[in-house]
Amino acid sequence: MPAPASNRSRARSADFGQWYLDVVRDAELASYSPVRGCIVVRPYGFALWEHVRDALDRRIKETGHENIYLPLLVPESLLETEAKHVEGFSPQVAWVTHGGADELAERLAIRPTSEAMVGAVYRDLIQSYRDLPVLVNQWANVVRWELRTRPFLRTAEFLWQEGHTFHASAAEAREEAERMLGVYREIWQDWLAIPTITGRKSEAEKFPGADVTLTGEALMGDRRALQMGTSHDLGSNFARAFDIRFLDRDNERRHPFGTSWGFSWRTIGAVIMVHGDERGLVLPPRIAPIHVVVVPIWRTVEERAAVEAAIAPVEAALRAQAVFGDQRIRVRVDRRDDVTPGYKFNDWELRGVPIRLEVGPRDVAAGTIVVAERLPATDGTGAKESVSVDHLPADVAARLERIQTRLLERSITFQRANTHRVSGWDELVDVNAAQGGFLVTGWCGSAACERDVQATTGATLRVLPFEGELEELEPPTACARCGAPASETAVFARAY
Ligand SMILES: [Zn+2]
Known part of the structure; x- marks a missing residue:
């Protein structure tokens, strides 16, 4: 193993x-x-x-x-x-x-x-x-x-x-x-x-x-x-x-x-x-190779037969369910019998599958399935929850769309929190060293100033943003390097 x-x-x-x-x-x-x-x-x-x-x-x-x-x-x-x-x-x-x-x-x-x-x-x-x-x-x-x-x-x-x-x-x-x-x-x-x-x-x-x-x-x-x-x-x-x-x-x-x-x-x-996070990959559902992984849970041969019989129609119903307009839900049933359910949970979390379903004998008896999202919301929405089998396909589709939206909101929040307006040379150097991220500053347009910023801070001029791109930030009026009036707003960052 x-x-x-x-x-x-x-x-x-x-x-x-x-x-x-x-x-x-x-x-x-x-x-x-x-x-x-x-x-x-x-x-x-x-x-x-x-x-x-x-x-x-x-x-x-x-x-x-x-x-x-x-x-x-x-x-x-x-x-x-x-x-x-x-x-x-x-x-x-x-x-x-x-x-x-x-x-x-x-x-x-x-x-x-x-x-x-x-x-x-x-x-x-x-x-x-x-x-x-x-x-x-x-x-x-x-x-x-x-x-x-x-x-x-x-x-x-x-x-x-x-x-x-x-x-x-x-x-x-x-x-x-x-x-x-x-x-x-x-x-x-x-x-x-x-x-x-x-x-x-x-x-x-x-x-x-x-x-x-x-x-x-x-x-x-x-x-x-x-x-x-x-x-x-x-x-x-x-x-x-x-x-x-x-x-x-x-x-x-x-x-x-x-x-x-x-x-x-x-x-x-x-x-x-x-x-991605400490546990591995987190995939936006719209591009995830697998939307939903199903983990059967059983101890005896009888339990296994009952669980597998219950999973078959669920798998078919999920595959028929539309999501994101013209996609169908992409399902994988993890039938490996040489690893434990706990191992499977970790494995699929690492691989970023947005939703996990757990089906055990008690769930089969109750007509429910346990649903767990890869990345629950900060308020706990999306953590383990029992859902009735009848509602499952629509419930999963709605969750996938919510997860997609939540991931975008999360990355927008992160980008905003790490986009800094810097108005002078010292601030540019300090913020770049201490925090990194996007540094929004004024630029006189000279290649020499651009080179100096790079040579001193390792940050390169990533983009001269389109109008309206950084609406929430007042554009700096002077070049961060030379102090001359800025002809452009520039975004510097250390980059890959
Ligand atoms: Zn300059």
């Missing part, structure tokens, strides 16, 4: 980094692989990603995009076509140099991202204004040679989607970049139950080759920030570099305007770090 989950080391408060690695391993989300910096995503972890991916894929299609697939290998000359872009990526590119025994005449990059390939492909496909807009998306793997890796958050190979679009006007491209950041935000908030501060990146932090990079930044349980996804307005930079032109309505040949936007499985890392 494996060691009970509660006996394994997992001190979230003492060592957040080690706690994260333990949870990834013990909840069976992912494990290390024979390839340095690459992970094996296990079935439970992949199911979690699939729910996130499917939700996002649906929204990408509802907003008018179609999926495509492009080659994994990118000729070096293509990658080099947009100079700033290659400068940004070159230290991280993995190269294919041989085909069999023969050295290739031109090296092939394993895609770090596909803007260059898109540029080369759409140079031929875009001829006229009738060919615009191009609205495509690719679900793919990419490789970036990272020196320091961490499962889901930073791995040499990872899965993501990359959207690529071309438009006839600059305004349309900007609108598209904003629209897709809005779609991401919906997924982060409504599915992952994670609030973000959205806005623009500074020049220093933006995507190489983009005019403007939009981002959503979230706060993890250790008060460090994580970039949840980005959406880039590429202007006509890539279209010029790849000489993409279209014949406009007035018979002029013009460069189209592009966007690209990416959302990766690092968001799974965010789910772990935002919601």
